[in-house]
C-alpha cells in the first residue's frame with residue numbers, strides 16, 4: 044500500500060444516490076467501486092466485485108443492517124459484506140477492499 | 156453365503172418388510188425376491204381414496220427399493236414346503252430359504268343374489284377405483300351428468316368409498332346392517348351425530364338393514380333392501396369388511412386361525428419355521444389386524460429376526476381416525492368400555508355438533524382407557540397416546556374445546572406415549588430427535604424418526620412437541636420484524652402505511668435487510684395495485700427495497716449481465732413477432748434459448764442495453780416479461796380444441812386471458828400456471844400453482860402444484876365450471892394466497908399449512924365461509940384495472956431511466972469486466988479470473 048499513490052476522484056453528486064442502494068463508479072485505473080448511501084445518511088465505498096460470484100455486481104445488491112452492522116447483500120448468491128470493513132458476514136475469512144469516501148459540497152469523492 | 160428371501164405380496168406391509176431388510180442387511184446376507192399379484196409396485200393403500208383427487212397413481216408411491224427383484228402381475232400359486240420353492244401362476248419357480256406371506260386381505264362381498272352383476276365393485280386397489288370411475292363416467296354420459304350409487308357397508312371403509320363417490324360428483328346411499336354407522340368404533344350417541352354429519356354431506360344413510368337382492372334393470376341395477384326400500388342404481392360398491400387371504404397357506408397345509416388368517420405366533424412364524432406371515436393375512440395368535448400400523452410392526456420384527464436379532468409382536472393399538480372430509484370421527488383404546496368397572500364421561504353438544512366420550516378406570520387415579528370423539532376430534536392426538544396412563548386432569552376438562560382453560564397440553568404425555576401410531580414412534584423418541592439429534596422442524600423429525608410419514612394425522616403433534624422443547628418455529632420475517640408476512644400484509648392493509656420507513660419505524664426495529672425489504676416491497680405493491688391506484692414498483696423509496704432483478708426489471712445472470720424474456724401470453728406468437736425477437740437478439744448480440752417455461756429468453760444484455768431492448772420490444776407490441784420477481788411468470792398452454800383432434804376447449808384462448816389478467820400481480824413467491832385442452836394434459840397444468848384442464852362441460856381447476864426440488868401435483872379444487880366461474884375462483888385463490896401465505900412459500904406448502912387444507916380453501920373461496928369473497932373479487936378487479944407495463948413505465952420516466960447505466964461517473968462506458976466466448980455458435984459469459992479480495 045505504501046508504494047501506491049493515493050488519488051481522490053469525484054464520482055457523482057450525492058443527490059444521484061438513492062438511500063438504501065448503490066451505484067458503481069469506474070476509477071481511472073480500471074478498478075470498480077460500489078458506493079452506497081444508507082438510510083441514516085452514511086456513505087460507504089467497497090470493491091464492486093463479488094469474490095464468490097466473480098462478477099462486478101455488488102453495487103446492485105440490497106443494503107441492509109444486521110444487529111446494527113450495515114451490509115450489502117450480493118445480488119448473485121446473497122453473501123453479505125460489511126459496508127464499513129468489507130468483511131463478509133457469512134464467511135469472515137473473506138474480506139473485500141473498502142475505499143475512503145468524502146462528500147465535498149454535495150459531491151461524492153472516493154480515494155484509492 | 157447368500158440366502159434367498161421370497162416375499163409373496165407387495166402391499167404396504169410387504170414393502171415395509173423389504174425396506175427394513177434392505178436397510179439393516181449391510182452385508183447382503185439376503186437376496187430378496189418379491190412376487191406380486193398387482194400390476195404395479197406397492198402403493199399407499201391407506202390414502203387410496205385420495206386417488207380420486209387427480210387420478211394420479213404416482214401420488215400414492217411408497218418409494219422404490221434398491222437391490223430387490225420385483226416380479227409384478229404374477230401371483231404365487233403354490234408353495235412346495237418340502238422342496239422349499241414357490242411357483243407363480245405364470246409358471247415361474249423360485250427357491251427360498253425364508254418365505255414371507257404378505258398377501259393382505261380381500262374385500263368381503265356378502266352373499267347377496269346379484270352381487271356379481273356388472274356394475275358391482277369392491278374397493279381395495281387402484282384398479283378397483285379405475286373401474287368405478289369408468290362406470291361413473293359411462294353412467295353420467297348416458298344420463299346427462301347424473302348417476303346413482305350405493306355403498307354396502309357403513310364402517311370405516313364404507314364411508315371412505317362413499318367419500319370417493321361423492322368426490323366423483325355422486326350422492327351415494329350407504330347401507331349398514333348395524334343400527335349405526337361405524338359400529339365397531341363409535342357408540343349410539345356418537346353414531347347418531349355421525350349420521351347427521353354425513354347426511355349433511357349429501358349421503359343417504361340406511362341403517363339396520365342390508366341388501367337383499369340385486370337385479371339387472373336394463374342398463375341399470377335395482378337393489379332391494381331387507382326393510383323394503385328399493386333403489387335404482389348405476390353402480391354398487393361393496394365395502395363390508397375384509398377377509399384375510401390365507402388360501403396359499405391353506406393349500407400348503409399351514410395352520411390357519413379359527414376365523415381365518417395364517418396362524419402365526421408372536422414372532423410371526425407359521426407352523427413351518429421357514430415360513431412367516433405378516434400384515435392383514437396374518438392371524439397373530441389367532442387375531443387378524445386390519446390396520447397398517449400393526450402390519451408395519453410385524454414387518455419390522457420379521458426383518459429383525461431374519462437378520463439374527465429378536466422380535467416379538469407386542470399387540471396393537473386399534474385406534475382410528477376417519478379421514479372423511481369435513482367429518483371428524485375418532486375412536487381409541489377401549490372405546491366401548493368393556494373393561495371391568497370402567498366409567499364413561501360424555502360431553503355432547505348437539506347444537507355445536509360434537510359428541511365426546513372418555514372411558515376411564517373405576518378406581519383412583521383415573522387411568523384413561525379409551526374414548527370416542529365425533530364432530531370435533533381435536534383432542535384425539537393428545538388423548539390417544541395417553542391411553543394407559545393416569546389422567547393428568549379432570550376428564551371433563553380434558554374434553555373441553557381446544558384452547559379452553561383446563562385443556563391439557565402435550566407436556567402431560569409420558570415419554571412412552573406413542574405419538575405416531577403408524578410408525579410406532581414414542582414421544583421420547585421424538586423429543587430425543589429434537590434435543591439430541593438437532594431436529595428443528597417437522598420435516599427433519601419426519602426424516603429422523605419416520606413419524607408423520609404415513610397417515611399424517613400426528614403431524615400437528617410433532618409441531619407441538621417442537622414448541623414444548625423450546626424450538627422456535629418462528630414465523631418472524633427476519634430480525635427486524637417479529638411479524639409473519641401475512642401479519643405485515645394485514646398491518647399494511649389496515650393502516651394504509653405506504654412506506655417501508657414508516658412501517659419499520661412503527662412496527663419493527665432497525666433499518667431492515669435483504670429479507671424484509673423485498674418482502675415489504677411486494678406487500679406495498681400488491682396493496683397499492685389491489686386497493687389503491689397502482690404506482691410503479693420503482694417509485695420513490697420502493698426503488699431501494701427491490702431485489703436487484705426487480706430493481707432492473709430483468710434477471711441478473713452469473714456475470715452481472717441480464718436476461719430478457721419477452722412476455723408471450725399463453726405461448727401464442729406470430730411469425731412477425733418471432734422475427735422481432737430474432738432481430739433484437741441479433742442487434743444486441745444476445746444468446747437465445749427457449750426456456751423450460753415455453754418462452755424465448757435473450758441472455759447477456761448489459762444494464763445499459765436493457766432500456767434499448769425494451770424500447771424495441773414495446774414498439775413491436777411486446778412487453779418484457781417477468782421471468783424474475785415474485786409474480787406471475789407464465790401461463791403455458793397446449794393448442795387445445797383449435798387444432799388438436801382431442802381438444803375440448805380453447806386452451807390457448809384461456810391461457811392468454813389468464814396471463815393477461817394476472818400479469819404483474821406481486822405475490823409471496825412466483826406463480827405459474829398452465830391450461831390443457833383435454834385430460835391428456837400436454838401443458839402439464841397439474842405441476843402448476845394453478846392449473847386448468849378442459850372438460851367436455853367446462854374446466855377443472857387444480858391448485859397447489861409445482862416443479863422444483865420437491866415436485867407436487869396440484870389438487871382438484873372445482874370441476875366442470877364455466878369460464879366465468881373459473882376465473883372467479885382463480886381470482887379468489889390468488890388473492891387469498893397473496894394475503895395469507897408466508898414469504899417465499901409457494902401455493903402447495905401454503906395449502907398444506909392452512910388449517911383444514913384444501914377443504915378449507917374450497918370453503919373459503921367457493922362457499923364463502925369467511926364472507927371475504929366480495930372483497931377478494933374487488934381486489935383482483937382493481938389489480939386488473941391498475942395494471943400497467945412496468946418496462947414502458949421506465950422508458951417514460953427520465954429519472955428511472957438514468958439508473959440504467961454501468962457507471963455513475965461514466966455513463967455509456969462498457970463494463971470492462973464483462974467478456975464472452977463462443978460456444979455452439981453463440982456467446983457465453985467468461986467469469987473474472989482474479990477477484991479483488993483483500994484476504995481469503
Ligand code: SRM
Nearest residue numbers: 710711718749750751752753754782788861862863864901
Ligand atoms: C430461464 C429458466 C431456465 C431455462 O433456460 O429454461 C429458469 C431459470 C431460473 N430459474 Fe427456474 N427457470 C425456468 C423454468 C423453470 C421451470 C419450468 C416451468 O416453469 O415450467 C421450473 C419448474 C416449475 C416450477 O417453478 O414449479 C423452475 C423451477 C425453479 C425453481 C424451483 C421452484 C420451487 O418451488 O421449488 C427455482 C428456485 C426458486 O424460485 O426459488 C428456480 C429459479 C430459477 C432462477 C431464478 C435461479 C436464479 O436465481 O438465477 C433462474 C433464473 C435465470 C435467469 O436469471 O433468467 N426455478 N424453473 C426457465 C424460465 C421459464 C420462463 O419462461 O419463465
Ligand SMILES: Cc1cc2nc3c(=O)[nH]c(=O)nc-3n(C[C@H](O)[C@H](O)[C@H](O)COP(=O)(O)OP(=O)(O)OC[C@H]3O[C@@H](n4cnc5c(N)ncnc54)[C@H](O)[C@@H]3O)c2cc1C
Nearest residue numbers: 164166167168169192200230231258259434435445446447
Ligand atoms: C380404502 C382403504 C382405506 C384404508 N384406510 C386405512 C387407515 O386409515 N388406517 C389404516 O391403518 N389402515 C387403513 N386401511 C387398511 C390398510 O390399507 C391395510 O391394513 C394395509 O394395506 C395392509 O397391508 P398388507 O400388505 O398386509 O396388505 P395389502 O396392502 O392388501 O397387500 C397385499 C398384497 O398382496 C397381493 N397378493 C395377494 N395374494 C397374493 C399372491 N398369492 N401372490 C402374490 N401377491 C399376492 C395383493 O394383490 C396385494 O397387493 C385402508 C384400506 C383401504 C382399502
Ligand code: SF4
Nearest residue numbers: 713750751752863864
Ligand atoms: S435448473 Fe438450475 S441452473 Fe437450470 S435454469 Fe433452473 S435454476 Fe438455473
Ligand code: FES
Nearest residue numbers: 575577609610611
Ligand atoms: S400416526 Fe400416521 S403418520 Fe403418524
